[in-house]
Each structure stands twice: as structure tokens, then as C-alpha cells.
Amino acid sequence: MLLKTTVNGRRLQVRIEADTRLIDVLRDSLGLTGTKEGCGEGECGACTVLIDGVPMNSCLVLAAQAGGRSVLTVEGLGSPGEPGVLQRQFVAHGAVQCGFCTPGMLMSATALLARNRNPSEAQIRQALAGNLCRCTGYAAIVAAVAAAARELAGP
């Protein structure tokens, strides 16, 4: 079947099977390997993408479900050659160690800041509850998201 979808602002048509997962379309068909597979069962959040702004585990979404929708991956953050605010704050706060959970964390945080411009620490942690990290203990990631929120809110 033919999937018609928008990924990172580009309208695309991709051949898929009925049981093709969205994560496989992104990584294999489109070469967008920034989205990672950590568990294949929606527990670790490494595969988080935004579908019409909603964070979802792309390992649990059938590619066909993205038909007619808009998908945002880590490659779609910021602008070409210029990291976005969240990405810069992750770097500045030491929120990136091995980097495997990072794309998923960025996507969950992006969705949070779009719906809540001034999240509390508890709200940030709750928004990241579905994103596991084994390297950082989460503190630097939470601080980075809070700093990004402050920067986006402006002076």
C-alpha cells in the first residue's frame, strides 16, 4: 500500500506493508535514523516522535496510521545547520551522554513546551516519565528542559 504523510514538513509517499511500523518507515525507508529503537514495546521512549504534535512511541504505531498526518522527528527540530533551543540547552546542561535516549527525550520535551510554556519540575518529569535513560539520572535533562522553557518564554 501507499502511505501519504508529511514528515518534518515534507509531503511524502512511501510504499509500506499493512504491518509496517512507523519506526521502520522513518529509519529504513526514509533514512531518518535519529529515531532509535530501544525496546520495541513502547516502554523506553527512545522511538518517540510527534504525530500531529502528540508524542507517540513510533515502534507501536503502524505506518498506515500516519497517513494524512504530520510527523515530526528529531531531524525536524531546529533549522538546517542550527540546533533549536531545546537542543542547545541539552548540550549546555550536559544532558547528553551516550545520546541514545536523547532524540526521544527531545521529542517528548518539545511536545511538553508546546502545550505548557512554564512547566514545573514535576510536570517536566511527568512529561518524560516514558523516556528511560541509563546514563544521566535525568537531572541534567530536566534542567535543560526548564532552561529551554525560560529561554522560549523570553525576558
Added chain:
Amino acid sequence: MREFKYVGSAFCAPETIARVNGALRFGADLRLPGMLHAQLVLSPHAHARVTGIDPTRALAIPGVAGVYSHHDAPTRRYCRYRILPAQAGCIDDEPLFASTPRFVGDRVAAVVATSRQAARAAAREVDIRYAPLPAVLSPEASLEPDAAAIQPGGNLISTYDLAVGDSAAKDRSGDTPAVITVTEVRTPMLHHAALEPHLCLADCDSSGQITVWSPCQSVYGARTVVADLLGLPYNRVRVVKVPMGGSFGGKQEFILEPVTAFLAMQTGKPVLLVLDREECIRATMVRPEQRSVMRSTTGADGRLGSLDIDTLLSAGAYAGSSPDYAEAMAHKLTRLYRFGHYRHRGRVAYTNGPVGGGMRGWGAPDIATCAEIHLDHVAAALGMDPVELRRRNLVAPGDIDPLTGKSVGDARVRDCLDLGARAFRWSERVGLPPGDGRWRRGVGLACGAHKNGVLSESFPEFSTMTLKMNEDGSLDLNASVHEVGAGTLDTLRTIIAEELDIDPASISAREADTASTPYDFGCFGSRMTYVCGAAALQLAALLRERLVGTAAELLGAGAQGLTVRDGAVWSIDGGGRGLAYADIVQRAHVLYGRDMIVTHTYRGWSNPGSYAVQFAGVEVDVLTGLVRVTDVLAAIDIGRAINRQRVEGQCGGAIQAGIGSALCEEVDMDAAGRAGVGGFRNYHMFNAVDMPPVTVLLVEHDGDDGPYGAKSVGEVATVPTAAAIVNAVNRALGTRITTLPLTPERIVAALCDQSAHPRRSAACC
């Protein structure tokens, strides 16, 4: 106190940008032309004989290139832990494919196909017949005289019996002991839980040259195992370290490299093998389960007289690193505490269970968990504050570790204890009543030691590196670096930058590649900063000398009157212009035919202790048994933080893992030898909501000879965490739970047991 320009601070490396924009390619992101995908077929039985393999249905699936089993593989067995060709302590007991699988998850066959989906579908269609054999699942059972042999040679793999001190001593003051205390502690199998699943990519070119791309911790070790198994010269096997999504030890042994290289050789095509999470949990390696019985005598003054430990460790189906791992456990306490007498006996046994392998801390967290729970029992028996008991027994700087005869170095663990206790408000908090309602509060502490390198362990403690300056003043570091995510590349850059006064981001540093980077043993034993960092410092000093010497010639000045600053060479007395590095390199090339390149081999010669003391506060819900960790404070004797941000980051992850091992992480096994745990749905780890606030205090006394005084942190930071949590829970509840993890079930059971045999009041279920 010396002022540093780069040491201590963070900076942004190009690879960090690549991690936040999704551009960095990890192993599973690599694509080669004609690449095939592999899927392993794993034994569903804990012990069985394969009586037949029929690949017919699998081969009929479109896209399947081949099905392989023990019929096709070399019969030679290997040791997944081997790095050196003639390494002592390596037992070659593992086949590429088992004809007699020895645990649920043992490799029986592999399918290679043009897509991962086809390979997985075909793997289900390989018809394998098994004749089940008796399975032995616990080390106690496997060491019974009539137990079925799991490997030829019997089930007892190794033993040790180490003792130091005066065996007649009951306590150091010569009095009879005030208390004799016995504790048994059990720690379970754990999953390393790196977010990136295990994987390997291998190719075999038309000349028979094998290339392996692996997120490993030693390219030279992988090469040894692969080349020896396939019967190839070492220079016909190239191993390349690819970016790694975490290891924590789980990728340090050569689990997938041999089979992937074999499949590439068979097919003549690139083969990518990526495991799913269930396979990672059950079929790679686990931190081995162990139980230790500790018996100590302590004087009324709190000084430890003797400590006698008996450890039994389960290696699982293959010996792997378990013999060395178990013995490593015996070497972690004599560098932490002063004992009148210390004896440690250990046994390592085969079982038909998942294969044990090294996990972050390499035995130190395991034995510290046991010892620190035990010491809280000793303190209780003496009626002494647990912090005070530690204070009376911790080593001091310059103490000799009696087991090795070597100095513990500038051991600042007592400073960590005092600083941490004060900042945590220990005296005040330990005196507070836990409460007698539904929620009970408690605090706990634990101490831990680790090391800095592998000196004196029959491993090559050296590193060779090359540093080259380009005509524009940028640098290329050529070293066998294995970045696990902790920031090794950045550490080496910072050290070099400080010596040469250049921007650390201007240093290009690749990772290890046996074809081009000089020999280094690998990222183990906390040797990266202490040994490889020291190598980089000496290397940079040599390049600095070359630059300054060349500048002296160019300027017609004496080298002793010159210094480096801001990427240029200057006259110390301030006169004249600076000569930029780029200028020096360009003119040296043309005028002197001289290249700005240095190669250096650094040999490690010391191995001091790194130390951590951690304090934890908990709140336990006696109705459900759930534990909330309210706060953790870690005081670390680190010598010098090369990158403070990364040090704190490492502590965060280390503590997350330690808390998990105390409260909720466990790879279980049922009566058929199958792990019930198969994913993060039931292997529970602390997430962002669970994690408490963590305070990290660094003791930077700069008293050892690491680069800029630095010592290791990544492993030591996870050593005492579990015990601190367990001690806090037991203090909150008045219980003596000594089997980890302290799950809600175990806590509620202990509380019910307590109320059946009351020593103090407790809410019952």
C-alpha cells in the same frame, strides 16, 4: 590551588551536536550495500541436546540467504571475556552454536536474510528438535555431588581463598571482641539496560578480510576472539568501534562479534545483527547473582578485628568473566577499611542459567552491598552510630592495601564521610523516629571503593597514542579510544587542551580501529582517565616541547625563555609577538622538513583507590511496600574533576542504577530456567518521576598522579548506592532484609514477619 582554563569546565564537542540532531550513526543505523540482516534462533530449553535441525521451511521464505547451526560452524570453543591471546583465567567453553544448549537463550542457529522482517519470520520456521536434559538452576544445586554436569570438568569452575592480617587477632587492640556478627546477603541477576540493544555489523570482502563494526569496549580484544575462532591472522581482521548507546559492561565481552563475523564470512556479504530487548535481557549477559556470608569480630571501640567472607557466585552456562569477577570482589574491601584480619573465600559455579558478565563496578557494588549492610548490623550490635563505625575503620591516605602490597594513594574517603554526613545532616536525621503510621522515614549510608586501572592484574597497563598538528593549528588525536558515553573523548581533549592552551573542540579524536589506532587494552577497570588521560597529558607535553623547540629555532631564542598561551608560543618576559601554532607548523614543514607529530607510550605505574560515600533518605509505605527515595547525597573522592558537568552526570546515572538494584531491578528465573522478565514492562528501572534529587559533593584533593590529579568516578559512584538505600529502608522499618531487591513483596513479607515476632510495633498487612 592551581587555576585551570579548560580542566573542570564543559565544552561542546561536534559529536554532542550530532547526538542532539539525530545525525550520529550508531551501529544499528549503519547501512552497507548488499547488507543482510541476521536473526538468532535461541534455545527454549535450559539444558537439552539438539537432535535435529530442519531449515527447509525457513529457507523457503523469500529473502532468506542461509540458515546456520553447529553443523556449519567451527568446532573450536572460545571465551567471550578473552582480550589477550594467552590470557590467564579464560576458559574456552562457549561454542558458536550449541549442539547441547545450556541455558534458555543459548544460540542454536542463525538466519540471514535480505530484511530483518524476513530473518525474524524465517527464524520461527527453523524446525529444531530437542531432547531435554536435567537442568540445574542454582549454584547450590549445581555443586551438589550428584548434580548433572553442565560442562565437561564439572560444575565448580573456580575457587579462591585469600587472607591477610593476623589470623589470631580478634580485634586490633588485642581484647576479646565485643560483638561477633554474621550476615548473609543475596544480590540477584541484573540487566545492564543500556538503551541501545546489543548489535554487531560484519563484512567479509573478496580477499577474505573481515571487518567488524561493534560498540565494544576493546577492539583488540574483539579481534583476538574473532581471529582465533575463524583461524585468521590478526591483521586480516579489522575491528572498528562504532558510537555506543551505553554499555555499563554489557557490551564489554564478545557476545555477538564472533557469530556476526562468521555469518559475514559464510555469506560474503555485510551482515547486521541487532538484538531485541528480550534477547538483550536473556541472551547476552547478566550481572551474576551471588550470595555472601560475612562473619566479623569487632571490639567495643568499634574497630574491626576480623572479617571472614564466603562468596558463592553463579556464572551461568559459560564461565566468561565470572572467575575473575568473583575474585575481584575479594579485592574491594581491603582498600576501603583497615582490618586486623581479612579472609575471603569464593566459589564460582556453572548453572543452566543466563551467562554472568561484568557490570559497572565489576564486583565492587556486589561486595559493598554485602559489607555495608553487614556493617550496619555491626553498628546496631554495638549500639554505635553507623557513620562513627565507618569513621573508626576507614583507610587513611597512604595506607597499604595488604592484599596487593600497594598504596591506596591519597585516599580521602574519611573526608567524604565527614563532608557528606554534615551536608546530609546525618546526626539530626538518624535521630528522628521513623514514625509509626503508614509512612516510615529512614536514612542510610554506605561507603565504597574502586580503582584506577588494571595494574598488577596481569593485563597490559599501557596506552600508545599519536598527536598530530595540522597546518592550520588543528589537532588529530590517534588513539584506541572507546567512548561508552561517559565522555572519554572530551576528557582526553580537555587534558590536551589544557597543556597546549587551545580550544578543546579543535582536537579531532576518532575512536578505536585496529587498522589504524595503536594498541590499548580497552575501556575497563576505570583506566580511561587515570591511564589514558595520563598518556594524553604526556603526549601533549611532548608536542608542546616540539612546538616550543621549533619556535625557538625560528625566533633564534632559547626555548627556556618561551611559553605557550592562546594557541601560540610567546616569550615569557612578554617581549615581541606570539608565534601562532599554525605558523610554526607551516614553517617547520618547509624550512626544516619537520612534522608536528608525536607518538608516545605511557605505562601506568600506580593504582590508587577512588572512593564514594553515599547517604540516602527513604519513605516507605508499609501498606504497599513501595519505597520513595527522598534524597541521595554522594561525596566522591575524585582527585580532580576534568569535566565537572560530566562527573555529575556520571554520578546521576550511577545512582539511578544503584537505586534500581536495591529496590526493583532483578532478572528472575522460573523452575524451567526461563527469565520471566523480558522487557522494560517488567524489568523495572527508576524513571524521571522516581528519581530523587541527587546532591554530588566532590573532594578534589589532587594528591595522586593522575592527569591534573584526576581519579576515576564512573564506577565508584555506583558502588555504595544500593547498600545506602537498603540500610535506609531497614532503618525505617526496623527490619533486616538482606535479599535484594527490596521489592514491595519482600518488604511487606518482612513487616508481616516482624509483626508476628514483634520487637517493635509495625503496621501489619
